[in-house]
Amino acid sequence: MKEILIRSFTGLLYISLLMLSLLNEHALIILFFVFGLICMGEFKKLINYKSNWPYFIFVSMYLVFGYWQFLMKSDTGLIPATRILQVITIFVQLILIKDLFSEKKIPLFISKRFLISTFYLSSAFVFLVLIANYQGTYNPLILLGSFILVWVNDTFAFLVGKNFGKQKLFEKISPKKTVEGFIGGLFFSSVASYFIAIFTETLNFNNWLIIAIIISVFGTLGDLIESKFKRQAGVKDSGVIMPGHGGLLDRLDSIIFAAPFVHLFLDII
Numbered sequence: 001m002k003e004i005l006i007r008s009f010t011g012l013l014y015i016s017l018l019m020l021s022l023l024n025e026h027a028l029i030i031l032f033f034v035f036g037l038i039c040m041g042e043f044k045k046l047i048n049y050k051s052n053w054p055y056f057i058f059v060s061m062y063l064v065f066g067y068w069q070f071l072m073k074s075d076t077g078l079i080p081a082t083r084i085l086q087v088i089t090i091f092v093q094l095i096l097i098k099d100l101f102s103e104k105k106i107p108l109f110i111s112k113r114f115l116i117s118t119f120y121l122s123s124a125f126v127f128l129v130l131i132a133n134y135q136g137t138y139n140p141l142i143l144l145g146s147f148i149l150v151w152v153n154d155t156f157a158f159l160v161g162k163n164f165g166k167q168k169l170f171e172k173i174s175p176k177k178t179v180e181g182f183i184g185g186l187f188f189s190s191v192a193s194y195f196i197a198i199f200t201e202t203l204n205f206n207n208w209l210i211i212a213i214i215i216s217v218f219g220t221l222g223d224l225i226e227s228k229f230k231r232q233a234g235v236k237d238s239g240v241i242m243p244g245h246g247g248l249l250d251r252l253d254s255i256i257f258a259a260p261f262v263h264l265f266l267d268i269i
Contacts, residue, residue: 222257
């Protein structure tokens with residue numbers, strides 16, 4: 001009972017911080033800045049990366065893109081810079097997907113650690129902020145909708161998998177995940193996308209449905225990839241900052257991996 005209460009309290013605190021930060025653009029930037037630093041610390045331990053360069057790169061990249069207009073005195077160059085970052089980030093993430101399915105262990109040579117700490121983790125927080133600034137104006141409802149889809153997908157993937165799951169999705173990496181759970185999460189997040197489209201009045205239902213599919217697919221892949229990093233490190237959780245939940249990276253792994261793909265879709269439409 002005590003463990004359930006602790007887990008509920010930390011989960012509620014996490015959601016409350018996120019919801020309150022959405023009310024103000026600068027509050028959101030600051031919160032994700034702190035989240036990013038914490039996740040970077042947890043990730044560095046997972047991949048046994050001793051260098052402090054990832055912190056410097058994260059701070060530089062995050063502040064440049066988060067305050068581009070203030071630093072550059074205009075929007076000039078933001079779109080090309082964002083697209084270059086997007087291409088490199090997605091390329092690195094595709095390599096991680098390849099490693100997930102084709103390698104017993106994700107190779108972690110020095111240059112690979114630098115690449116994934118920069119373009120798997122640091123750039124993900126940049127894209128979270130950029131999603132909230134879709135079309136150049138601050139609109140937190142799109143980011144909020146994306147988080148809701150992650151929570152719906154994770155919740156129903158767990159519930160459906162626990163009650164009806166038989167076929168393992170990726171047993172060697174995450175024994176509890178099932179194909180039935182994945183399909184259940186995808187189905188209910190697709191249903192949720194309809195209500196998000198109605199209540200947020202941001203994008204139409206077709207666009208939210210595609211975002212739901214992107215988040216379900218790439219969010220699940222992100223969860224599996226982080227699980228593989230944890231298995232290689234021989235740990236259950238990425239950290240202990242959230243009692244009952246593990247590390248902050250454990251809570252954000254899905255949205256971190258899906259964010260660049262969501263932003264790419266928003267660019268396309």
